[in-house]
Every structure is written in structure tokens, then in C-alpha cells.
Amino acid sequence: MSFSSVSIAMTGSGGAGVMTAGQMLVDAAARAGWYGLMGRSLGPQIRGGESAALLRLSPQPVQSPDDFYDLLVAVDWGNIERFASELPLHAETVIISDPVQGPVPALMLEQSPRVIEVPLKEIARSTPGGRVNMVALGLVAAAIGIPAATIEQVLSTVLGKKGPEVIAQSLASLHAGMQAAEPLAGHLRPLAPPTAAGQDRWSITGNEATGLGALRGGVRFCAAYPITPATEVLEWLAPNLTHVGGTLVQAEDELASINMCLGGSFGGVPSLTATSGPGLALMTEGLGLAVASETPVVVVDVMRGGPSTGIPTKSEQSDLNIAVYGLHGDAPHIVTAPLSIADCVFTAQWSVMLAESRQCPVIMLSDQAAGQSRAVLDRPTLPDFHAHRLRAEAAEGDYQRYALTADGVSPMAIPGTAGTTYTADGLEHSPKGTPSTQARHHQEQLDKRLRKLTEFDYGPAWAEISGPPDADMAVITFGSITEQVREALARAAETGLHARLIAVRLLAPARPARMVAALQGIGKLLVVEQNHSAQFHSLLRAQYDLPPLVHTLHRPGPLALRPHEIVTALGALAQADACVAA
Amino acid sequence: MSFSSVSIAMTGSGGAGVMTAGQMLVDAAARAGWYGLMGRSLGPQIRGGESAALLRLSPQPVQSPDDFYDLLVAVDWGNIERFASELPLHAETVIISDPVQGPVPALMLEQSPRVIEVPLKEIARSTPGGRVNMVALGLVAAAIGIPAATIEQVLSTVLGKKGPEVIAQSLASLHAGMQAAEPLAGHLRPLAPPTAAGQDRWSITGNEATGLGALRGGVRFCAAYPITPATEVLEWLAPNLTHVGGTLVQAEDELASINMCLGGSFGGVPSLTATSGPGLALMTEGLGLAVASETPVVVVDVMRGGPSTGIPTKSEQSDLNIAVYGLHGDAPHIVTAPLSIADCVFTAQWSVMLAESRQCPVIMLSDQAAGQSRAVLDRPTLPDFHAHRLRAEAAEGDYQRYALTADGVSPMAIPGTAGTTYTADGLEHSPKGTPSTQARHHQEQLDKRLRKLTEFDYGPAWAEISGPPDADMAVITFGSITEQVREALARAAETGLHARLIAVRLLAPARPARMVAALQGIGKLLVVEQNHSAQFHSLLRAQYDLPPLVHTLHRPGPLALRPHEIVTALGALAQADACVAA
Amino acid sequence: MITTVPEFLAHAITLERESAERFDELADALEVHHNGDVVELFRKMAHYSRLHLAEARDAAKGLTLPHYAPWEYHWPDAESPETVEIDEVHYRMTPHHALIAAKQSEERGHAFYALIASTCPNAEVQAMAAEFAAEEQMHIRLLLDWLKKYPPPGEHWAEDLDPPVSVD
Amino acid sequence: MNTIPCDVTAEPTYSANDYKSQIKPVWCPGCGDYSVLSALTKALSELQLPPEQVALVSGIGCSSRLPAYTSLYGFHSIHGRALPVATGLKAARPDLTVLVAGGDGDGFSIGGNHFLHACRRNIDMTYIVMDNAVYGMTKGQASPTTAPDWTGSKLTPEGTGIEAIHPLEIALSAGANFIARTFAGQPNHVAQMICEGICAPGFSLIQVLSPCVTFRPEQRGYKEQVHQDWSTPVTDRKEAFLRLLDDDGFATGVLYRGNHRPFHPAPDDTLSIADLEKRFAL
Amino acid sequence: MNTIPCDVTAEPTYSANDYKSQIKPVWCPGCGDYSVLSALTKALSELQLPPEQVALVSGIGCSSRLPAYTSLYGFHSIHGRALPVATGLKAARPDLTVLVAGGDGDGFSIGGNHFLHACRRNIDMTYIVMDNAVYGMTKGQASPTTAPDWTGSKLTPEGTGIEAIHPLEIALSAGANFIARTFAGQPNHVAQMICEGICAPGFSLIQVLSPCVTFRPEQRGYKEQVHQDWSTPVTDRKEAFLRLLDDDGFATGVLYRGNHRPFHPAPDDTLSIADLEKRFAL
Numbered sequence A, B: 001m002s003f004s005s006v007s008i009a010m011t012g013s014g015g016a017g018v019m020t021a022g023q024m025l026v027d028a029a030a031r032a033g034w035y036g037l038m039g040r041s042l043g044p045q046i047r048g049g050e051s052a053a054l055l056r057l058s059p060q061p062v063q064s065p066d067d068f069y070d071l072l073v074a075v076d077w078g079n080i081e082r083f084a085s086e087l088p089l090h091a092e093t094v095i096i097s098d099p100v101q102g103p104v105p106a107l108m109l110e111q112s113p114r115v116i117e118v119p120l121k122e123i124a125r126s127t128p129g130g131r132v133n134m135v136a137l138g139l140v141a142a143a144i145g146i147p148a149a150t151i152e153q154v155l156s157t158v159l160g161k162k163g164p165e166v167i168a169q170s171l172a173s174l175h176a177g178m179q180a181a182e183p184l185a186g187h188l189r190p191l192a193p194p195t196a197a198g199q200d201r202w203s204i205t206g207n208e209a210t211g212l213g214a215l216r217g218g219v220r221f222c223a224a225y226p227i228t229p230a231t232e233v234l235e236w237l238a239p240n241l242t243h244v245g246g247t248l249v250q251a252e253d254e255l256a257s258i259n260m261c262l263g264g265s266f267g268g269v270p271s272l273t274a275t276s277g278p279g280l281a282l283m284t285e286g287l288g289l290a291v292a293s294e295t296p297v298v299v300v301d302v303m304r305g306g307p308s309t310g311i312p313t314k315s316e317q318s319d320l321n322i323a324v325y326g327l328h329g330d331a332p333h334i335v336t337a338p339l340s341i342a343d344c345v346f347t348a349q350w351s352v353m354l355a356e357s358r359q360c361p362v363i364m365l366s367d368q369a370a371g372q373s374r375a376v377l378d379r380p381t382l383p384d385f386h387a388h389r390l391r392a393e394a395a396e397g398d399y400q401r402y403a404l405t406a407d408g409v410s411p412m413a414i415p416g417t418a419g420t421t422y423t424a425d426g427l428e429h430s431p432k433g434t435p436s437t438q439a440r441h442h443q444e445q446l447d448k449r450l451r452k453l454t455e456f457d458y459g460p461a462w463a464e465i466s467g468p469p470d471a472d473m474a475v476i477t478f479g480s481i482t483e484q485v486r487e488a489l490a491r492a493a494e495t496g497l498h499a500r501l502i503a504v505r506l507l508a509p510a511r512p513a514r515m516v517a518a519l520q521g522i523g524k525l526l527v528v529e530q531n532h533s534a535q536f537h538s539l540l541r542a543q544y545d546l547p548p549l550v551h552t553l554h555r556p557g558p559l560a561l562r563p564h565e566i567v568t569a570l571g572a573l574a575q576a577d578a579c580v581a582a
Numbered sequence C: 001m002i003t004t005v006p007e008f009l010a011h012a013i014t015l016e017r018e019s020a021e022r023f024d025e026l027a028d029a030l031e032v033h034h035n036g037d038v039v040e041l042f043r044k045m046a047h048y049s050r051l052h053l054a055e056a057r058d059a060a061k062g063l064t065l066p067h068y069a070p071w072e073y074h075w076p077d078a079e080s081p082e083t084v085e086i087d088e089v090h091y092r093m094t095p096h097h098a099l100i101a102a103k104q105s106e107e108r109g110h111a112f113y114a115l116i117a118s119t120c121p122n123a124e125v126q127a128m129a130a131e132f133a134a135e136e137q138m139h140i141r142l143l144l145d146w147l148k149k150y151p152p153p154g155e156h157w158a159e160d161l162d163p164p165v166s167v168d
Numbered sequence D, E: 001m002n003t004i005p006c007d008v009t010a011e012p013t014y015s016a017n018d019y020k021s022q023i024k025p026v027w028c029p030g031c032g033d034y035s036v037l038s039a040l041t042k043a044l045s046e047l048q049l050p051p052e053q054v055a056l057v058s059g060i061g062c063s064s065r066l067p068a069y070t071s072l073y074g075f076h077s078i079h080g081r082a083l084p085v086a087t088g089l090k091a092a093r094p095d096l097t098v099l100v101a102g103g104d105g106d107g108f109s110i111g112g113n114h115f116l117h118a119c120r121r122n123i124d125m126t127y128i129v130m131d132n133a134v135y136g137m138t139k140g141q142a143s144p145t146t147a148p149d150w151t152g153s154k155l156t157p158e159g160t161g162i163e164a165i166h167p168l169e170i171a172l173s174a175g176a177n178f179i180a181r182t183f184a185g186q187p188n189h190v191a192q193m194i195c196e197g198i199c200a201p202g203f204s205l206i207q208v209l210s211p212c213v214t215f216r217p218e219q220r221g222y223k224e225q226v227h228q229d230w231s232t233p234v235t236d237r238k239e240a241f242l243r244l245l246d247d248d249g250f251a252t253g254v255l256y257r258g259n260h261r262p263f264h265p266a267p268d269d270t271l272s273i274a275d276l277e278k279r280f281a282l
């Protein structure tokens, strides 16, 4: 899979509008038939802070960032030192720099990229009401070959509400930018022609995809407390839940939001909330109640840099520990993670289905990189399953809410049903739900709650496994960085380095038999994850018997793991001697 | 170590006063020179519920419950089915039953114990103002040979405030009970004579011991929210903190109590709070702040049955997961566990010392069994160390609160110190404390916070290791059940089954080198813990390379693990074939 | 004001029913607290109230009784008179206390009926009330007899050396 | 507002006893909570609400044990979180009658924030607080309604030194639409208040002075202290405040019956998921 | 109460600038919080408090970024928990002057319970709430002080439908000893209020109407709405309530200056640990 993709970073601060320009660029490329991905890097200011739009466009579907940026357009260099490390360049990179912004900072020149000076600001000034970001947009669009008509159309749509004057001014800037693109000719890898025009494609962010998956899974109640980078899940759900007959309540805090969800779910309505690390920390007591009272609920944790308030705007996969182990007592529950932006739809839908089917809480570990990035992708094919909760029918007599059943799941009575009233309880209880301190009841209920999860057939969705069946090397990973691993494996394969991919969607409970099968024949394993303490590796060690030689590639946020790093790690593993386990 | 100990259960309900009788018995035995242990099993009623005083007396120090009860005195049988399983009997057991309470319940007769009927109530009625619990007390005291004068003295002291009439009445009942002991003669193993009279001994509960350890360690601030079974730590601290110049504040909830502790600690005052599972769940966000802002604090979690509200009055070791892994982000911190009631003093003191020295949170995992049991023991020899926090001196200029140092610990400025003002932050920050989203700062600070803990020499206190250096079998455990393991190993050794004991006091961070040494020569390992999902085993797998053959003995509460079960498990391990790992 | 037979019987039925239910409630409470002697007594009292209730119901056969919300009854006090108050019990109470509490409630019941018997303008109601009052009087005498068997306990009857339990 | 009319005159289908479960309370004999249980069942019988249409949510505490003793749908949740659970339930299932019960510790200490915001949200539910000015279940510590000089707790052996809060003032300020106080020693009055609370639209707060005979035996004396001063409710917020400014904590009756719009999420059910998906299409 | 006299007349040692740090605020230009920062430094200079004797605790939010912009000891804690952190600090270190700062979301939404109990505890500290009736930092959602019909948030596109809370009423009810309102557009008045708040014993609440120019640009109009009605504080709780019942949310000045005893733990320091150990000895 060799991409003829192009990766572009546009930086600018103080309302320069690079995010909007980037957005228009992706939109236009999409319309013209390319695939694309746009992430972002933002400063701490609410408005007018330094920001970078991070794009990748390609004729093939693409959800992974590339190793380096091919083109860096600096509308200005404000605070570049704060995020320069997030913008890896190489010798082929073309930097477009505006001379009035001063010389290119030394730290951007370390890889000896080619610098082309373009007086963006001056060009903008040359047209009335000129906009520097539109100049940059025009320049980039022209340089990579986006048809002028398409970009003009997108611009006009996006700025539609602002009135004809603004549109006209912006178009003028755009055209000026396009003209200024000439000096770039020959300096930039050409973007291969689009292939997907007319195909059924979506433009969607991971957070939107999560919201959609939730609704598809049957969620009709949400209680919300905003937190970066999860807020967009909630914001997308607010109007859309209403449209499909559901309800969203803004809660006073996360203690309230999780417990409101439990209330809604107790009422028979599939419920979900979204948060990030600090909010998840506040929800664990409520999640424990969901375990003990067997109340289905889904919590989406869009992970950000931790610990504590950490780095709210940057991605990291460091909430794995709390998600799997963060509840007090023996509290079996389910933890899932989407494997890409697109997969947020499926995994959210599946998570709701699992919660409802197993009558337990599910924590879905999304992350900032997936949640706040927009991808242009083929419309995903999605299963039609949705929430099915085993319900108790109206009955006379002795309804046992927590009856001991073969698979551990007991029919749940929904308020309104006659003859099956009961009291849900977080205290240990008898099968009927009566509080009990007896050893026997405790053991039975602990067994039952565990059995519900371990005896269930999660099917092949537990992980995505691909690659040669005879490989003796595998890469195991989870979450949205799977896309980088995929790309790395494709590249490695081209160099003759074959390895299996095991991308785990179901992080808890463990699936030992499935893992044995997945690891069949594997002698060397590379664990890839984005956190400081190799939490995934530690989880794997605890849950599974791993091959004799295990390497890990782990790094905290905010730097994205790049495909070439994974290829390198894989190369090292291939060379490593199985006797000197790392 | 063969005990000639005697184990006694006294059951009774509705204000029968068996707990007080049990307490008097331990007190008297203690005065007379025996050692002892008293636990309890209680019903869900606040007053007048069924209860059992669970005693063990011995001429040797004893902190483990025995396998069976030698004597069961039933003042009545109210709701015995609820806790019968907590009262293991054997064929040698003597049951004293009062015929007016009806026949001995069948479920107490399964092991064919000897039943002796004694009309306790009638005897009590035969003396004016007679008290049935005092009759039972007299009976037991006489049967096991506690000197009459001692028990009379204790009774008079305890009831002192109630006035001479009550004392006289109680003494009369006591004597009547003593006389009624005659039929027991020959039926009960005699308690070997005391050995410790005159020795420096204490009578103390685990929760009191924890409070004392906290003060010894230097704690001078506590914020408290009551919760069973941790409340007594707080209740002991309330007046005693004041006496030594400290302060206790009752908080509105656990979110407040942990954050108040952070405030106190930020002010330079070593701070601690105590809670149980549900409260700990509410504290994890605050603990994450402690990690990121490097604010020392100690949280004692007196574990009870989980998940959720669970079984508040019963012991379990199921908060290990949340204690070690329950914080969001990469949040290295310390987790300790006392190995016995006596060890609560040391471990609490050590925990304070570690928190202060490492500027991080420490979670100390005590449990209900240790916390709410009283032991008569030799006065522990205790180190004199106490909190030492590396402080910044008054300075001019560029104070860096989070300076990168070799061992990771940076001098902390205490408010009031001139020239070193700074802002503590839960946001990722530069060495100076300025919020930063930079990859470099994040990596540096993550490294530093981890280094503080991993590069520290915890000394031999990390675990208690004993037993033959050439053993090829070991038992590894943590927490207060260590006492049962100790006794089991002593017994096993008598039968020629030798194994090493590794009782881990430091549960996080991992001590790989120390563990390698501890496991030196060990081919077979038995992991013993009191929870449903073998959390300790899973933690050990994640952190350490374990011997080829590992068995686990784990069971949730409320049933105490008994020494003979451990001996049996050890026997099975000895027999097991190393090739068929379990 | 109670003036008609249906009104009177509605009161009598509720009075006896609530009395029986309360005795049962108290018996349940003491059962949970293992106070068997008192449980037995309260069960007995509940039984007697239920006998009365049956009588009142018999008398009401064929009549349409008015509906009152609990707070609309014309009790001398806001609460139905022959109901032992919730806080008159203690887990360590003895049969003596139980009998005193029962006697007091019967006395209130008696007073209620007696007042109607003496003040109600409706002669039929008067007669019925007098009959009910007489029965209550009998109960009171019965209770007084029992009480002789259960002299007041010593002053330490409530003593419980065991501390209360913290259950959560 | 409840859909069942409050003045049912027909032959009752549900007697008070029909709202009780088989489980016997673990409360101390003499505890005021018994009487709240009995009053609740009377109130429900008065309203003739089918038990399966009523949900009773509680937190943790002696008082919070209530649900299991009824034949309603119950949720005995966690300490301090009864109101959010109930809020979610009512928002998701507006057809149900939602009741909430708990103690002063549960509601005003750990649950204080939810109390504030539930009053403010004014969602249609009835909150019954059994106030004994103590944490009964954990052996008698001071709660937010405990007087500053109460020295009965080992945690605050010199008294808390801080003033008790005024829950009714806070409810009134925050926006609760129906506010009443009653006393467990008068179960019929408690029943009446619960009945009126259920029938009132929006958030109804009923503070029940409910003695803890074990840790606050002196509360048996409440009998002599209560005085039914608020026999006519006021509908004006200002007037209600004035009432409270003269309150000694023992006036009973309906303090306030307001006119605030209850929170009522309105799903519009106009689009299908396929419609929503279309918006992502290029 | 502060130990430093409030009427320093000597030549000032500390200028307002001495209370500022080198760190430049990330606030949007035009944000009201700038002016609170400046007012705070003026107030401290007026009081001539040595910076190292003052600690400023905050939660999370735009407003909560304040501490790092000062040269005081600061604790930028977590969302909603500034008051407990400050309470612990003051209880453990009564010698320090403790200030708390934050937003309406931090203080009244997630932090509502601590607000209630901090007022009640009435410990000696000064709480400055920069109220912009919005969650600024998370892109503009409704806060507890947002009007029910504000449709500017994507989370509540039809408005919240619930009434705003009245933080001053709650503070007054709960027991705060000093309560004032001021407006960021009048930094000298803000400085005066802060000064008086610090000097008042017990818990002081200062609500600063502090426009969020980004998400509530209409708040620039506060200028025209505020009116300094509370120029003389009242000391009677009832009178203060009456004032509030007529409040339109824009009256500024000192509402109330009370007489409640501040919470003051009193360590007695009479025993050694060895003494305590003796009690365990047989």
C-alpha cells in the first residue's frame, strides 16, 4: 500500500483562520474525489491562539497521519516552539514562509527542508478585504492540484451566511493565492488523481461518529457535562438525540451525569455519556453501582494527556488502567476501544449492544486524535444490531431480579411492568435483591456478574486480526493508533518484513482462547501504545501468556506515533535475539 | 509454632452484650499474661442485631484466627444462618447452648460437635439483676482458666461508671456462670499458662494502630468523612490529633476530604485521611492532582466487601486494583499494605514518611479484619523516622518548583517562605510550574514523577521475607491475611513442608530486583489473597516474572481464609507437576 | 363531627385496622431485633384489634362508607387514637413496657368511643360507640391483669453494653 | 404533575399495605423512619397509584433503606446520588411517578450539590428527606442540620462549631416548587404532605423531622416542639422567605407552593437515524 | 480576620505590580478576568500583604487560571475543588491569608456542594467568583447562572429551560459572613470589595460580574446594567434577604457583613505521642 498522499500543515495564530482554511481544503479535496484526514494542534488560548491544521490527502482511504509533512505553510510562526515537535519535517518538505514573519525559525530547519518565501500577507493586502488564510488556501490548493472550481464552491458554501461581500473578498484572496503557487511547481510530490468521486463517502469526526454509533445502538438518553476533548460527542448528541425521540440533560457535574444515566437506564432507556479522564475519575463510584445493580450504561472516555488536568487538548492513551481497573471491589465490566475514526461508529454501537445485553457498564476508550480529527472516508458498512436487553415480563409472584442463570444474565424488569417490582441495589444481595451479608450470596452474585462477561461470545469483533497466517512476528495495539500500525505493517511488508496485526477492540474482559489463536505461531511480539508507562503491555502480561520475546513501543502524548517509527521498532524486533527478552 | 491457643465464639443478639463480654474476656486474659485477638461478626441492625465475638487466646503472640472454634457459647441463636459459615466448627468443638433458646440449629451440628446445655438465662435470672452475658463470661473464663480475680477486676473497671449496684449484680452473674462451668471440665483443651505477664504489651485495634502510626509519622492534619469500617481511624484521630497540636476537619464528602488534605499538605502540614472503597472511588481525581502537583498525602483505605456499597461490615482485599491502577493518566504513586494489626502502626508511619519524602500520594490498604479487630500483643518496636519533606529555602530569583533532579524529587516551597512563591498545578507544566502542552515538558515531568518512585531505595521494608533460604516453594501474599499465612507456614513446616513467605508491604511501585532476589530458587509459588478475581496474582503477573508454577488461593469475603486451607493449598502445590501450570 | 353510622364505622374500621397494622409493624421491628417476648405480645394485640376490625366490618356490611383521606378523619388528635406511637418502643423493651403502651392505646381508643357515645347526636351511633367503648374497657382490664404478671423491670432494662454498630 | 387525580373517591384498589414489601426494616425500633414508610404507603393508597407506576430512588443511610420496604420499583443507589438517579429516570421516563427518599447526610452533605441543582431544575418529582440531624447509619456523626454545639459525635467531640444549614431556604432560593415540613410523629400529616407533594408539579421537597432514637434520643422531644404554623401555603417567593426568616425549624405544613415551570425535555422524534447519517454524506 | 491592619498609611513596600508574575494570561483580549487580576493586585498592595503570606487557590476554568498570573503562592487545582483545597490550607495554616478564585461553573455547578459548605463553615477566607454565566474554557455552555432562554450553547440549543441560581442568597442562607457583588468593568470597586472581603472575618464571597467577550459578547453591556445600590452593608440577615428579594442581579456593593463566628479549629498541644501510646499499654 504505497500512498501517493500529501501531508500538509498550516500554522498561524491570532485568528489567522488556518483551521477554517484547512477544513475547506479537506472539503474541496473530498468533493473532488480524494480521501483525507484533518487533525489539529492548538495552543492554550480560547481564541486567537497559535494553531496548526494537520492534513493528509490521498486517492486511497487514509486515517493515519504520515511520517512527515510534505508541505508546511506558515501564515506566521507564533509560538512555533510550543508545537514544532508535533510537525516532523524531512529534507523533501517544502516550507512556505512569509518574509514579513521573519526568518524561518532555526528549529524548523533542522532537517534542511526547502524554504520558499511567499509574501502571503502582502498578497492578501493587495486585494480589498483580503484574507491571508484564503491566500494560503489558494496557494496550497493550486500547488497540490485541487480543481479551482471545487475549492471556490466550498468557499462559497462555507461562507454563505456571511454575505456576498465576504465571499467575493475571500475568492479574490483565494485566486491571488493560487497565482502565487507557481514557484512551488516541481518542488512538491504531485498528489495522485482522485479515485473516489461519486463513491458513497462521509466526512466525519471521531466524536461525531461516536454519537452516531450511540444512536444506532439504541441510546435514547444522555446526561452531559462538558469536557475537552469529549464535548463534541455531547454537542452532536444534544440536537440529534432529540430528533430521534430521546433526551439529553446537562448535568451539574460528572457524578450527576453518570448517575442520571443509571436512572435513565433503570427506566429501560439505553443511556450513554461521554467524558475524559478527570470526568471518568469522578464516575467510577457510579460505574461500580452499575456493576452491582446490573444497570447497563456506556461511558465514552475521549482520552487526553494525563495525569490530572494534564494536557486537555492533546491525545494520549493513558486511561487504560483506570478504565480496566479503576472500580473498587471485584467489579467486572467491559472496556472497548475504537480502532479508527470510522470505527468509532461501530465500536460505539457495539458498546451499547454489549452494555444492554450484559446489563453492565461499558467504558469505550476513544481519544483526542480520533475524536477531534475529521476524516473523509468510505461510508462504513455497519451491522444492524442494536440494544437488546433481556426483559422480565409482567408476572405474578416471586420475581427474582438477580436470579442465578446459566449465562449470568437475569431478566430485568422495567418500571411500569406489573408484578415484577423490585429494588435495584448496590449492596450485596440475594437473587431477589434483598440486601445480604452472607458469604454464599456474595460468592453467587460475584460469580454471576463475572460469568455474564466471561461466558459471552463476543464474536470476531473482539479484535481485528490481519496479516500472514504464517507470520512469526505480530504487532499488538489498541485504539486509534491502529491506523498508524496498519500503515506501518503495509510498508514493512513491502520491504519483506511480514507481521501479523492484532488490534484489540475488547480490552476487558480478557479473551484467553481467542488470544491464544491470535498469537498462534508468533514468537515475537511488538506492543504499540501511546502512553508513558506501557499500560497496555502490562495489561497483556496480566491477562495473557505472551510470546517469549516482547518489545514495546510506547510514548506519551502529544506526539503522534508515526508509521516509520513502528516500522523501525518492528525491524529491531526482527533482529532481536529471542533469548534476550526485553 | 504449635499454639496451645483456644478459639471462642460468643453469639447473641438484641443487646445481649456478647461483644462486651468478649472484650472483657480478652482484657482479663491479657492482664493475666496471655495474648489474644478479638474480631467480630455483626448483623445489619444498628442496635440489637445478631452479633458474634470471635476470640482467640494464647500464651504466644497471635494475630491470626485459627481454623475452627473450640468453644461456641450461644447466648441465643438469632439469625445464626446469616453468619454460621463464618463460624467453622470441628468434632472437638464444644457448643454451650441454652435450652430455652431451642435446640441447636442443625447447621451448627454438621461437624458433630459436642453440645452441652447450660441454662444461661435461668442462671442469670437466679440472681437479682442478673445478666446473661456475664453468666456466659464467667462460664468461659472458668472453663479456660482465667483467674477469677482478674476477670472480676476487669469487670469492675469496665462497668465502673455504671455504679456499685450494676457491678455487684454483674459480679453475681459472673460467679454464677463460673460455677456453671463445671460440666465443661474435661471437654475443652486447656489453655496453656500465660507467659507474658509483666511484659510490655498493648491492646490495640488495627484502626487505632493506623491512627497512631499516622501521628508518629508526623501527620498533623486530617479531613474526614465517615464510612465503615474506616470511621474509627478518624474517630481516634479527632481528639488525639488535637492533643498533639494538629487539626481534624469533618468534610462534606470525600471529594472535599481528599482535597482538603491536599490543601493542608500544600501548606506544609503532613496530611492523611481514611476511607473505604466507595470513598476511595471519589478520591481518585484528587489523588491524580496530588500526583501531578506533587503534593504528599496519605489515604488509608480500610477495605470492605465490594463492589459498590457491597458488604460494608465485612472484610475483603478487593480494592487492590483501584488502589494501584485507579488514577487516570500515567499517575505513578505508592500503595502499601500493613501485614497485621500490629503492623498498621509501622505501615501507616512508613506511608506518611514515603508520601513526604517522595512528594506523592500513598494509598495504604488496610482491611476490616485488621481495622476492627483488637489484638493483645507485644509492644511493637518502632522506628523513629518521620516525615521529611525536601523543602525549598527562602530564595531570590528563579525558584523551580518542578526542577528536574537526579532522583526526581524537587525542593518544595512552603507558603510563608519568601522568594519561592509558585503555583502548584495539575496541568502539565514546565519545571517552573508554568502550564505547558509541550511534548518535551510532558515527557520530562512524566519521567521525573516516575523516577521519584522507582529510583528510591525502599529498603527491606518493601516486604517481609522469611523461611528457609533453600526452599523451592514460596507463598506470596499481602495485607492482614499475612498472619494466617504465617501460621500456615509454621504448621506446614512441622509436617516437613517448607516454604518461603513473601509478604509484600509495598504493592506499588514494583521492586523487580528485590523480587528476583525474593524468588531466588523458587520453582513453585502460591499466591494467597482475599478477593474474587485474584487481583494480586494479576498484579504480580503484570509486574514480575514469576516462577514456572503458580497456584492461587483466593476467595472473596466475608469468610476469613483459615490457616489449614493455606496448608492444604501448599500441599497441593508441592504435589503439582511443574509442567502443568495452573 | 361524626354524626352518621357510616361515618362512625369508617372511623371505627380505620381505627382498628391501623391499630392492628401498627401492632404488627412493631412486632416485626422487634422480631428483627430478637426481642421474642415482646413480639409475641404485640402479635396478640394485633390479633385482638383484628377481631374488632372484623366486628366493625360486619356492622358495615351493606352500607356505603365515606372515604376519608388519612388526615381528614375526626380523631381527637391528628392520628388514629388506638395506634401505639412509633417511638414508644425500644429494642430492649420488656413485656411490661409493651403492655403499658398497649394499655395506653386502648385507653385512647376507649376515650374516643366514649366521647362519641356521650356527645354524638345520633342515637344509633351513640349505641354503637358505647358498645365499642365497652369492649375497649374490657381490653384495658385484660391488659391490667396481664401487667400483674409483668412487674416493671429493674432500672437497667435498657442497658446494652455493646456499642451501636456502624453498618455502612 | 401526577396524572392521577388527587381526590380519588372510588373504592380503593390499593390499600396502604399493598405498597409494602415482605422485607422487614432493619431500623431501630422507635426510629421515625418507620412512620415515614407507613405515611408513604398511606399517601400512595390515597392517590391510588399502581405500584408499578411509581419508582422510589434513594441513596445510602438508614433512611435510604426505604425502597426495599415498599412494593414499588426501587433503586437503592449510592451515598448522595439519589437525586441524579431520579432525575435521569424521570427525564427518560416522564410517565412514571418518581419519588426520592433519604437522610440529611445523604441529601445535604455529600448530596448537597445535587440537591441545589435538583431544586433548580425543578423536574417533577418528590423528595422526602428524613432529617434526624445525624448520620445514623455510621454511628452518629454530625450532619449539616446538626446544631454546632452537639457533642455526641466522636468526630467532633467539642461540637462542630458550625451553624446548621437551612434546607428549606436553599430549596426556596434554588427554585423548588413545593416545599413542606412535617414530623414523623404525625404520620397522617406526613402522608398529607407527601400526597400534596406528589400532586404538585415540579420539584417537591418534604423535610420530615424523623427522630433517631439511637444517636439523638433527645429527639423524642420533637413532639413537644413542632407547631403546625404553615397551615396555608404561600405562593409568593418573598412571603415564603419571610416565613423562613422567622422559622425555628419546627414549624410544619406547606411552606410554599410555587409556579415555576418544571423542566421537561421535549423529544421531537422527527428524524430517523438514516436522516442523520445523510448529513455526513459528501 | 486578617492580621494586617487594613488602613496601612506607611510608605508601601509592595506595589500592585509586585503581586504579578511573569506569565502572560491566555485570556481573550477584552475578557473581564484581566481586570479582576489587576484589581486583586491593587487590593493586596493596599493591604501590604507580603506575597508569600498569601495563598490563592483556584479550580479549572478561564478564571481559575488566575493564580499563575500572580506572585502569590498558588494552587491551580481541579475543576470544582478550589474551596476544599483552600479550606484544608487555612485549617492547617491559619497564619496565611487564603484567597480562592474561580468561575461560575467551577464554583456553582461542579463545585456547588463545597460552596454551600464553605459558606456554612465560615472559615476565614475570601472567595472571588468571576461570574460570566457561561463555561468559557470549554467553549461556551450554560452555567448555573445562565438565564433559561440563552440559546448560545450547542448542548442546550433551545436554552436550558431552568432558572439561574442566586448565589448570594445561597451564601447568605448558608452562613457566609461577608457578601458583595461588583463588576469587572470597575476595577477599583473590585479592588475595594476584595480588600474589604479579606479584612472581614470568616468566609467572604465576592461575586464579580466578569464579561466573557467570546461566548457572551452581549455582556459588554453589563456596564449599562450595573447600579451600585448596596453602598451601605447591612448586618442583619433578614434585611439582607429583603435586599436580595428585590435584586435584579446587577446591584453592586457590600450586601451583607455578618457576625457569625468563623470556624477555627483549636489544637491544644497538650500531649506527646508517648502519652498517647501509654493508653494502649496494659
Ligand SMILES: Cc1ncc(C[n+]2csc(CCOP(=O)(O)OP(=O)(O)O)c2C)c(N)n1
Pocket (backbone or CB within 6 Å): B225, B226, B227, B228, B254, B278, B279, B282, B309, C168, D060, D061, D062, D063, D064, D079, D102, D103, D104, D105, D106, D107, D130, D132, D134, D135, D136, D137, D138, D143
Ligand atoms: C461515598 C460514601 N461515603 C460514605 C459512606 C458511609 N455512609 C453511609 S450512610 C452515611 C450517612 C447517612 O446519614 P443520613 O443520610 O443522614 O442517613 P441516616 O442514617 O441518618 O438516616 C455515610 C456517611 C458511603 N456509604 N459512601
Ligand SMILES: Cc1ncc(C[n+]2csc(CCOP(=O)(O)OP(=O)(O)O)c2C)c(N)n1
Pocket (backbone or CB within 6 Å): A225, A226, A227, A228, A254, A278, A279, A282, A309, E060, E061, E062, E063, E064, E079, E102, E103, E104, E105, E106, E107, E130, E132, E134, E135, E136, E137, E138, E143, E212
Ligand atoms: C472533572 C472535570 N470536568 C470537566 C472539566 C472541563 N471544564 C474545564 S473548565 C470548565 C468550565 C469552566 O467554567 P467556569 O468555571 O465558569 O470558568 P470560565 O471558563 O467561564 O471562567 C469545564 C466544564 C474538567 N476540567 N474537569
Ligand code: SF4
Pocket (backbone or CB within 6 Å): B046, D026, D027, D028, D030, D031, D032, D033, D062, D063, D132, D136, D137, D211, D212, D213, D214, D215
Ligand atoms: S440509627 Fe437512628 S436513624 Fe438509624 S435506624 Fe436507628 S434510630 Fe433510625
Ligand code: SF4
Pocket (backbone or CB within 6 Å): A046, A047, E026, E027, E028, E030, E031, E032, E033, E062, E063, E132, E136, E137, E211, E212, E213, E214, E215
Ligand atoms: S472565553 Fe470568555 S472567559 Fe474565557 S478568556 Fe475568553 S473571554 Fe474570558
Ligand SMILES: [Mg+2]
Pocket (backbone or CB within 6 Å): D061, D103, D104, D105, D130, D131, D132, D133, D134, D135, D136, D143
Ligand atoms: Mg440522618
Ligand SMILES: [Mg+2]
Pocket (backbone or CB within 6 Å): E061, E103, E104, E105, E130, E131, E132, E133, E134, E135, E136, E143
Ligand atoms: Mg464562567
